Amino acid sequence: MTNLDNRLYIVATPIGNLQDFSYRAVEVLRSVDWIAAEDTRRARLLLQHYGIQNKLVSVHDHNEAFKAPELIKKLVSGMSGALISDAGTPLISDPGLPLVRLAKEAGVKVSPIPGACALVAALSVSGVAVSGFSFEGFLGRTSASRRAFFTEKLADTRTWVFYESSHRILACLKDLAATLPDNRKIAVAREMTKIYETVLYAPVSEVLREVEDNENMRKGEFVVIVEGCALKKVSEVSAEQLRVLTILLKTQTVKGAVALAVEITEGSKKLLYREALRIVKEQRE
Secondary structure: OOOOOOOEEEEOEOOOOOOOOOHHHHHHHHHOOEEEEOOHHHHHHHHHHOOOOOOEEEOOOOOHHHHHHHHHHHHHOOOOEEEEOOOEOOOOOOOOHHHHHHHHHOOOOEEEEOOOOHHHHHHHHHOOOOOOEEEEEEOOOOHHHHHHHHHHHOOOOOEEEEEEOOOOHHHHHHHHHHHOOOOOEEEEEEOOOOOOOEEEEEEHHHHHHHHHHOHHHHOOOEEEEEOOOOOOOOOOOOHHHHHHHHHHOOOOOHHHHHHHHHHHHOOOHHHHHHHHHHHHHHHHO
16 A cells, blocks of 8 residues: 555554554555654554554644644645554544544544454453443542442443553442442453453452452453443333323323323323223223
8 A cells, every 4th residue: 555645544553462453554554654653662562563664753642732733734735644542443542532633624534444442342242232332431530430420320221331440440340339239240351352351241249359359350451341220110100190191081082191191201101001091991880
């Protein structure tokens, strides 16, 4: 791949196993005019492994405000560039958003080169339902902020996921166990694609006990996946729903009364219809 046009490539890099790198990604990094990386030292190890010799530019949280405009000028002038993170897909809890936004504002095309992502990799092997989920990035550093967040998520019916570091994983799981019901299942994925890759899937209390008892389970990088709260099955009509339905039936047909009752009380149409038929039958007897 040569003579790339002036676009910005967002290139996913391996999260542990260096073989998890596509041919296209290697060719793009060989062909662009420059590569922006969060940590040029780590990036250089990856590039050396694949024999890539290219100009590296450091772009991180502390300098991207003034580095990004400089790189956009290069793109506008006709150069091509690539953005990589330390590991995985850029911008997933990593720097790079200002660069991407400025590129779009300048009319520079931004193209993804897909690849490894710890979030997706962990979800795929977790055993937790993933038809719908929310990603929360890294949580707060204090116990109070974590517990407040966990309390907010208690009633969320979707799976939710966050990243955690080795320094805080045990404290984080203790906060999670103190907030969630004992039987709520979670998955903790550690060191994805690496030698000591481990995925635990069990009730939160059991996962906490395993991490407490096994020092190795407190080393590495973590993805924590929490099952959503089970939907409560509605089995009966509440007293308030019954009161509203009874009043509506005085002036409405069964169909009309049920439709209004559902709208007003957010009750089950099936259960309210059953109750409406019962009320009408009693009134006729």
